[in-house]
Amino acid sequence: MKKLTLTMVALAAGMLAGTAIAQTAAQPPKAEPSMQKVLDAMASLKPKPIETLSPEEARKQPSAADAVKKVLQDAGQSTAPEPGVTMKTQTVQGKGGSFPVHIFTPEGKGPFPVIVYYHGGGFVIADTKVYEASVRALAKGAKAIVVSADYRLAPEHKFPTQPEDAFAAYKWAIENAKSFNGDATRVAVAGESAGGNLATVVSMMARDQKAQLPVHQLLVYPVVDNDMNNASYKKNANAKPLNKAMMGWFFKHYGADPKSPYALPLKATSLKGLPPATVITAEIDPLMTEGKAYADRLKKEGVTVNYRHFTGVTHEFFGMGAVVPKAKEAQQFAADELTKAFTAKR
Numbered sequence: 001m002k003k004l005t006l007t008m009v010a011l012a013a014g015m016l017a018g019t020a021i022a023q024t025a026a027q028p029p030k031a032e033p034s035m036q037k038v039l040d041a042m043a044s045l046k047p048k049p050i051e052t053l054s055p056e057e058a059r060k061q062p063s064a065a066d067a068v069k070k071v072l073q074d075a076g077q078s079t080a081p082e083p084g085v086t087m088k089t090q091t092v093q094g095k096g097g098s099f100p101v102h103i104f105t106p107e108g109k110g111p112f113p114v115i116v117y118y119h120g121g122g123f124v125i126a127d128t129k130v131y132e133a134s135v136r137a138l139a140k141g142a143k144a145i146v147v148s149a150d151y152r153l154a155p156e157h158k159f160p161t162q163p164e165d166a167f168a169a170y171k172w173a174i175e176n177a178k179s180f181n182g183d184a185t186r187v188a189v190a191g192e193s194a195g196g197n198l199a200t201v202v203s204m205m206a207r208d209q210k211a212q213l214p215v216h217q218l219l220v221y222p223v224v225d226n227d228m229n230n231a232s233y234k235k236n237a238n239a240k241p242l243n244k245a246m247m248g249w250f251f252k253h254y255g256a257d258p259k260s261p262y263a264l265p266l267k268a269t270s271l272k273g274l275p276p277a278t279v280i281t282a283e284i285d286p287l288m289t290e291g292k293a294y295a296d297r298l299k300k301e302g303v304t305v306n307y308r309h310f311t312g313v314t315h316e317f318f319g320m321g322a323v324v325p326k327a328k329e330a331q332q333f334a335a336d337e338l339t340k341a342f343t344a345k346r
Contacts, residue, residue: 028239028284032312034324035284039240039314041074042067050125051249055155059125064241064316065133071323085136088180092172094165097152101169102128103180104139104146113144113186113342114177115218116170116202120193120316122223122250123154123162134192134319134331138218141335144342145182146190147173151198159256159263166198167205174212186345188216188275188338192318193242193287194250196222200265200294203274213275216341218334220280220318225266225290226251226258232288239284242315247286266294276304278337280330285315306337 031039045062053061069079087104106112115138119131128135128148139146151165170189177184191199196219203217227233228244237244254263261268279295281288288309295307310317313326318334320327 118191118195190218
């Protein structure tokens with residue numbers, strides 16, 4: 001009897017342990033069908049876990065843009081960029097080095113308002129090419145010239161190179177707007193993920209240095225904090241295409257000062273005096289909680305904010321307008337908010 005009792009105790013302990021493991025390895029929310037198609041396409045490209053790679057190896061992995069391309073190819077649809085936007089490249093001088101900016105111009109007469117855009121990739125990977133669908137959508141939707149900055153990446157270029165390059169690109173766009181048919185009085189900033197971080201950090205730098213403020217800041221699932229135990233990190237610890245382990249890897253390679261508001265804007269003493277903001281978050285994303293918290297804090301400190309949360313979609317969904325209807329909706333929402341800001345400045 002004693003042996004049986006011990007066996008039962010052992011079984012019960014095993015069941016409890018199994019429950020604890022299941023609770024720890026929480027499954028992210030279910031993706032809606034068009035989003036799931038992209039996730040399936042991504043899986044078929046067999047990306048290696050970013051957190052197990054060197055930065056050089058990580059930069060060669062298939063991206064969300066590659067997954068969208070595969071969905072289009074599988075459906076027999078064109079993968080060519082949407083027409084109606086032209087692109088040229090110029091060079092900006094940053095502190096201790098230069099970097100390219102890509103200028104996307106919509107059809108029409110101008111002078112056009114200007115959006116300075118910063119791509120995602122955890123400050124370590126990716127470039128404008130990976131995020132070109134977002135850039136083109138904003139150029140067409142907001143009828144604005146988009147200056148997309150390929151800021152220098154970590155860990156080869158240490159923090160604060162990235163925010164300094166981002167601010168240099170912003171200042172360059174204002175100073176040179178006339179030369180590319182832009183309106184220097186109507187300049188906004190925008191970015192996704194790490195780029196959302198840089199967009200709001202540039203707004204802070206402009207405020208702190210008493211420079212011309214952006215007329216608007218578009219922040220798409222921005223990185224603004226390093227609390228990796230908040231609700232959405234727990235819920236989406238194993239999400240795709242971004243998970244908790246990857247964010248740890250990005251933070252490690254970025255090597256930023258965690259106390260600096262120019263690294264983690266949610267830690268700023270004050271957000272007062274920043275430009276009006278549009279903040280977008282996704283449900284299946286470790287960054288959802290901090291994005292919402294940042295929108296709430298901006299609002300609390302007197303900044304006009306329009307916040308929109310999208311369910312059933314993942315991190316990186318914003319640029320997937322060609323195959324995910326909610327991405328098209330988010331792009332239109334963002335373009336409308338930017339258009340309002342530009343119109344108000346006329």
